[in-house]
Amino acid sequence: MQSTVANVMTTGVSSVTEDTGYKEIAQTLLDQGVSALPVVDARGRVVGVVSEEDLLHKEEFKDTDRDRNYWPPLRARLRSRLTGAGGVLVERSDEKAMATTAAELMTAPAITVKPDAAVVEAARMMERRGVKRLPVVDAHEGLVGMVSRRDLLRVFLQSDDSIAAAVQNEIDYLAGTVKGTDIAAAVDNGTVTLTGTVHHRSTSHTLTRLLNRIEGVVSVDNKLTWESDDLMLPYVGL
Incomplete structure (x- = not known):
């Protein structure tokens, strides 16, 4: 909120x-x-x-x-x-x-x-x-x-605990709607660090945008790995 x-x-x-x-x-x-x-x-x-x-x-x-x-x-x-x-x-x-x-x-x-x-x-x-x-x-x-x-x-003066709770809510929602997600988050002085894996690269980018909207979040350090890069256009040869 x-x-x-x-x-x-x-x-x-x-x-x-x-x-x-x-x-x-x-x-x-x-x-x-x-x-x-x-x-x-x-x-x-x-x-x-x-x-x-x-x-x-x-x-x-x-x-x-x-x-x-x-x-x-x-x-x-x-x-x-x-x-x-x-x-x-x-x-x-x-x-x-x-x-x-x-x-x-x-x-x-x-x-x-x-x-x-x-x-x-x-x-x-x-x-x-x-x-x-x-x-x-x-x-x-x-x-x-x-x-x-x-x-x-x-x-921006919210506690790391309250920020972590909001971050976890976003992760839980994502895990319940998008398959292939295994994400952990840590919060230190307002900086959120994400680790784990997702199936699509776009999921990683979407999560980063959502977390940056949480009040109190200073930055998001996204260290997630992905299996499929759906953001890169396929190469079409001549």
Whole structure:
């Protein structure tokens, strides 16, 4: 059974409202020991996320007016550009450097995930959207927790015994449906080592794919031997 976001998320997380001021946001980040906070509207719905990076825009650009020789870091200059109509890059003022409230500072709209989403789905969403954390929301977009990349790593902390039990279930099922299987498995620090024999090479490959899907499995060392290589196309002479 795959773990869901609800199994690994952090609950009881702090949030700020759209009108929360810059200093209060910074203080909350420090007090809570987190790098980002969800922003909720008057109805309690998550509308954005404000992070340390959002607040640091002000630091990057604060000397611009005082010192005409000041040149912001490359990442800051890149963020001061956006894509306009037709894909043309156009300049804009660095709004976040002048922002004073969460509504002005936050990244919006919020990229969120539901509690019943699979951990792998959350991981793919983070990778696809380039974010490090996701607010977890209910059916009404209300905040119920936060899940971070670090939280997702918890699925790999399962004991070798629990992984071995799941591996053995797959082997037992295979032995009951495919003839000619004699397989043993050992698990050490999440690595599964397979030994024994199967009739077809394809059976060995299928088992490896199935075991790699088990949560907590780091890798599969397949040392199985086979009697018939049904993956190699037969040679046809001219």
